[in-house]
Amino acid sequence: MTLAAEVDVVVIGGGATGAGVLRDLSMRGLRATLVERGDFASGTSGRYHGLLHSGARYVESDPVSARHCMEENAVLRRIAPGTIEPTGGYFVATPDDPDDYLERFAAACAAAGIEAEPIPLEALFRAEPLLNREIRAAYRVPDAALEPWELVDATLASAREHGAEAHRYRPVVGFERGADGAITAVHTRDARTGETGTIACRAVISAAGAWAGQVAELAGARLKMSPGKGSMLILNRRLTSSVVNRLAPPGDGDILVPVHTVCILGTTDITIDDPDDARVTPDEVDALLADGERLVPGLSGARILRAYSGSRPLYDAAEIEEAAHHEESREISRAHHVIDHRARDGVGGLWSIVGGKLTTYRLMARDVVDAVAAALGNEAPCRTGDEVLPAPAGSSPYWLGDRLAAVEAEGGGDADLVCECELVTRRRLAAALDERADSSLDDLRRTTRLGMGPCQGAFCIPRAAAMLDERRADGRLDPAAPDPNPALRSFAAERFRGTRPIAWGDQLTELWLGAGIMRGTMAADALPDAVVRNDAAG
Amino acid sequence: MPFPMRSFETMPRADVVVIGAGLAGLACAAELAESGARVFLAAKGMATTHWTHGGLDVAAPAGSLTPRVGVRVLAAEAGHPYARVHAEVDGAVEAHRARLGRVGHLLVGSLDSPHTPIPTALGSLRPASILPSAQAAAAAPWADDGLLLIGFAGFRDAWPAYAARNLGAVEWPGGPRRISHAEVVLPGLERLKNLNARSLAVLFDDGAWRAEALGAIRRAVPPGAWRIGLPAVLGIADHARAHADVEEATGHRAFEIPSLPPSVPGVRLFDALRRTILDSGGRVQVGFDVVDVERNGQRIVAVHTEAAARTLRLAADAFVLATGGIGGTGIRGNPDGSLHERVFGLPVEAPPRAAWFSDDPLTPHPLESVGIRVDAELHPLDPAGQVAYENVRVIGSALAGMHYLEQRCGDGVALASAHRAARSLATERLAA
Numbered sequence: 001m002t003l004a005a006e007v008d009v010v011v012i013g014g015g016a017t018g019a020g021v022l023r024d025l026s027m028r029g030l031r032a033t034l035v036e037r038g039d040f041a042s043g044t045s046g047r048y049h050g051l052l053h054s055g056a057r058y059v060e061s062d063p064v065s066a067r068h069c070m071e072e073n074a075v076l077r078r079i080a081p082g083t084i085e086p087t088g089g090y091f092v093a094t095p096d097d098p099d100d101y102l103e104r105f106a107a108a109c110a111a112a113g114i115e116a117e118p119i120p121l122e123a124l125f126r127a128e129p130l131l132n133r134e135i136r137a138a139y140r141v142p143d144a145a146l147e148p149w150e151l152v153d154a155t156l157a158s159a160r161e162h163g164a165e166a167h168r169y170r171p172v173v174g175f176e177r178g179a180d181g182a183i184t185a186v187h188t189r190d191a192r193t194g195e196t197g198t199i200a201c202r203a204v205i206s207a208a209g210a211w212a213g214q215v216a217e218l219a220g221a222r223l224k225m226s227p228g229k230g231s232m233l234i235l236n237r238r239l240t241s242s243v244v245n246r247l248a249p250p251g252d253g254d255i256l257v258p259v260h261t262v263c264i265l266g267t268t269d270i271t272i273d274d275p276d277d278a279r280v281t282p283d284e285v286d287a288l289l290a291d292g293e294r295l296v297p298g299l300s301g302a303r304i305l306r307a308y309s310g311s312r313p314l315y316d317a318a319e320i321e322e323a324a325h326h327e328e329s330r331e332i333s334r335a336h337h338v339i340d341h342r343a344r345d346g347v348g349g350l351w352s353i354v355g356g357k358l359t360t361y362r363l364m365a366r367d368v369v370d371a372v373a374a375a376l377g378n379e380a381p382c383r384t385g386d387e388v389l390p391a392p393a394g395s396s397p398y399w400l401g402d403r404l405a406a407v408e409a410e411g412g413g414d415a416d417l418v419c420e421c422e423l424v425t426r427r428r429l430a431a432a433l434d435e436r437a438d439s440s441l442d443d444l445r446r447t448t449r450l451g452m453g454p455c456q457g458a459f460c461i462p463r464a465a466a467m468l469d470e471r472r473a474d475g476r477l478d479p480a481a482p483d484p485n486p487a488l489r490s491f492a493a494e495r496f497r498g499t500r501p502i503a504w505g506d507q508l509t510e511l512w513l514g515a516g517i518m519r520g521t522m523a524a525d526a527l528p529d530a531v532v533r534n535d536a537a538g
Numbered sequence: 539m540p541f542p543m544r545s546f547e548t549m550p551r552a553d554v555v556v557i558g559a560g561l562a563g564l565a566c567a568a569e570l571a572e573s574g575a576r577v578f579l580a581a582k583g584m585a586t587t588h589w590t591h592g593g594l595d596v597a598a599p600a601g602s603l604t605p606r607v608g609v610r611v612l613a614a615e616a617g618h619p620y621a622r623v624h625a626e627v628d629g630a631v632e633a634h635r636a637r638l639g640r641v642g643h644l645l646v647g648s649l650d651s652p653h654t655p656i657p658t659a660l661g662s663l664r665p666a667s668i669l670p671s672a673q674a675a676a677a678a679p680w681a682d683d684g685l686l687l688i689g690f691a692g693f694r695d696a697w698p699a700y701a702a703r704n705l706g707a708v709e710w711p712g713g714p715r716r717i718s719h720a721e722v723v724l725p726g727l728e729r730l731k732n733l734n735a736r737s738l739a740v741l742f743d744d745g746a747w748r749a750e751a752l753g754a755i756r757r758a759v760p761p762g763a764w765r766i767g768l769p770a771v772l773g774i775a776d777h778a779r780a781h782a783d784v785e786e787a788t789g790h791r792a793f794e795i796p797s798l799p800p801s802v803p804g805v806r807l808f809d810a811l812r813r814t815i816l817d818s819g820g821r822v823q824v825g826f827d828v829v830d831v832e833r834n835g836q837r838i839v840a841v842h843t844e845a846a847a848r849t850l851r852l853a854a855d856a857f858v859l860a861t862g863g864i865g866g867t868g869i870r871g872n873p874d875g876s877l878h879e880r881v882f883g884l885p886v887e888a889p890p891r892a893a894w895f896s897d898d899p900l901t902p903h904p905l906e907s908v909g910i911r912v913d914a915e916l917h918p919l920d921p922a923g924q925v926a927y928e929n930v931r932v933i934g935s936a937l938a939g940m941h942y943l944e945q946r947c948g949d950g951v952a953l954a955s956a957h958r959a960a961r962s963l964a965t966e967r968l969a970a
Binding site for chain 2: 525
């Protein structure tokens with residue numbers, strides 16, 4: 001895809017926030033291009049627990065954030081219903097949770113206007129029979145499950161409808177600055193072909209989240225981020241049908257979110273230096289399971305498919321105070337913050353948006369675009385809360401039953417499945433490749449859930465690699481797309497990274513069987529580095 | 539030890555109960571049955587035969603030219619199962635070959651056949667020396683014949699175009715000069731997509747359907763001299779005939795390429811060995827999970843297995859543990875980083891959980907070599923190095939000390955340890 005030569009605003013970062021910023025800019029009539037160093041939603045947005053916050057989680061510790069969540073929860077239900085499964089949520093008090101929190105929670109919810117309805121325990125256990133029978137109290141709140149990849153996709157699709165561009169695998173490699181120090185252009189590189197390109201612009205919005213410090217540094221500005229690693233576990237089925245939170249101040253292993261066919265237990269919080277440090281340690285796994293046991297006894301005996309972590313875009317507290325000295329606004333929200341680097345670092349034309357929650361991505365976008373639009377003399381109002389996003393391509397959110405019905409309709413009872421665990425058909429993969437001909441196997445996973453089931457790719461990886469190869473031979477793949485063999489290797493490595501922290505019991509056996517296939521029967525370790533481009537056939 | 543008060547049926551007492559129906563358990567039960575012992579083989583489920591390529595990997599550590607050399611190299615590794623049973627390999631392989639030959643399942647190649655690169659379904663090469671006849675042509679020297687890879691429309695587990703391109707890119711000393719590929723539409727399968735290897739193989743057993751399919755395959759072969767690689771689906775019960783028919787119909791040599799499970803070559807191997815056991819008067823029961831063990835000091839008295847709706851008590855003089863390693867679920871990993879052996883609770887040493895794996899999934903992992911430590915007669919040892927149960931033998935992938943994927947030695951260790959265990963038990967029986 002060719003890069004625009006000149007736009008009003010360049011957006012850096014293709015997570016939910018960047019996508020939201022791009023959409024907001026384009027809806028206000030500003031010309032904008034987004035560049036993302038990896039795949040869209042492959043950073044923090046794609047590595048989160050899948051919870052659409054009601055706000056109740058933060059009602060006590062961070063009322064501003066709670067209010068944002070509450071308001072945006074309602075907005076997203078209106079504009080992105082296809083990406084939300086309205087599971088509802090419970091806050092439950094286990095015997096280990098403090099009594100006083102229970103009282104404070106109810107009062108705080110009432111004060112904040114968050115619906116928190118006390119639920120009789122009998123009704124709770126009827127609805128969620130696996131929950132700990134020693135739970136003492138429960139409240140029903142409007143939590144929900146939110147599909148991040150679909151949300152980002154739909155947001156980008158809307159931005160494109162309004163004339164914006166978005167490019168993935170396009171890291172920023174430098175900035176051009178004018179005589180006054182203000183940014184006049186952004187240099188990018190195609191991560192796959194190495195080609196460089198320059199986009200002239202009037203402003204840059206860094207929505208790089210946990211990586212915003214690195215972007216600021218590249219531009220000659222300062223921004224100290226303090227990324228928080230949050231690790232989560234994926235259990236192989238839905239242990240509950242609603243979100244379940246512990247009635248305690250936010251901590252490890254305090255939330256269980258049913259997502260599609262699985263459920264996610266989250267979340268640790270460990271301050272890290274490098275936002276790319278995504279290793280999940282055995283200690284984190286043990287801590288999550290021990291705490292998860294308090295919600296669902298026996299939970300640690302359930303089959304765990306993967307462990308993964310994301311980097312929260314937290315910023316250094318001292319940064320906020322410093323920013324406050326330079327700005328009009330006295331209301332410093334810990335939830336998210338807009339930083340104008342002209343005032344602070346003498347780098348004009350650069351704004352960073354940091355902090356925040358996926359739930360509040362639209363609000364974050366609005367706030368930073370308000371600032372940038374004003375600076376550019378654009379007075380159009382924000383309309384992102386009014387217009388409904390395009391519906392996602394697949395049936396989402398889905399249960400396997402939904403997908404099974406679609407698969408049966410497609411194949412007359414015998415559709416061509418590439419991934420049996422997640423019921424991904426050849427046609428679905430082909431459509432995803434038609435749409436984005438530069439996809440790697442991992443990109444296809446985010447679009448289709450390929451390889452996300454119990455076997456973690458042992459069966460579908462070679463099938464999908466062969467499919468990539470076939471399309472490449474036919475000239476239907478983008479030349480920038482990775483070769484099928486490195487794609488196969490890196491996908492196997494990526495799946496393995498998430499399995500090894502929780503590899504015991506059945507999942508360990510599954511890993512062994514997968515290794516037997518890939519190394520024993522297939523000798524995938526002996527594949528050539530790249531497939532020959534020209535068909536050897538005579 | 540006390541065991542739960544519940545009703546169970548007691549089976550007629552056996553001389554030996556073999557637990558596990560992989561290559562090791564099957565071969566051991568067959569040999570014991572042939573020697574006149576009353577053998578009962580009980581297995582939790584289908585074993586890893588159904589997952590693997592069906593060839594006979596004896597030993598192919600890096601740098602070894604033949605399996606015989608490979609065995610010698612591995613036998614020199616302290617703690618490797620071959621250090622205990624290398625002397626059995628010759629006899630075990632020949633007994634296995636003869637046993638399979640009696641039921642029409644032929645093996646080609648010997649311990650002195652050089653490791654020859656043969657194509658995998660992905661189009662990489664793996665070393666092989668001893669192969670079932672249906673796969674053997676892959677290892678024959680290449681002359682003027684080109685390699686033609688054939689796939690079947692709608693069969694998702696063969697990728698002839700991808701494999702052909704990879705084989706064109708890979709270093710293949712002595713390989714074919716031409717590589718081509720073709721896709722064949724098999725009769726009546728136009729609308730069937732979710733075919734697995736086994737369901738296709740069942741079709742190939744049907745003579746009338748096969749004749750029609752062979753016509754379609756023949757038409758897909760371009761003029762010239764070819765050797766044809768096909769998915770490993772050419773029949774189960776009638777596989778020898780199906781393979782011969784393909785060669786006759788096309789006028790070219792043909793070989794099967796195993797792919798994703800279920801493994802048809804593995805199914806054939808299982809069926810063949812099972813038959814030899816039954817033919818010699820042994821019993822084979824799959825779906826019999828061991829749920830309880832009766833012990834008396836250092837002896838196992840009986841095991842209780844649970845099948846559909848009843849518990850069976852299997853008493854015997856001796857027990858052979860052939861339940862496999864982690865892949866076969868004979869050994870289970872625990873969240874705390876410990877490992878346990880599932881049936882008798884034998885001790886398994888494990889590295890700490892953080893050290894179980896290397897970073898690249900396609901390389902050997904420290905955890906792969908875990909297993910049960912044994913003495914020269916394959917008795918399991920306790921942590922102090924003493925025999926844990928004097929009437930138990932441990933064979934196959936449950937044994938500690940090997941990297942069977944890297945060393946490609948799992949089948950050879952299975953046969954050699956099975957042979958040692960069977961001979962040792964037969965000697966004891968004669969003495970008794």
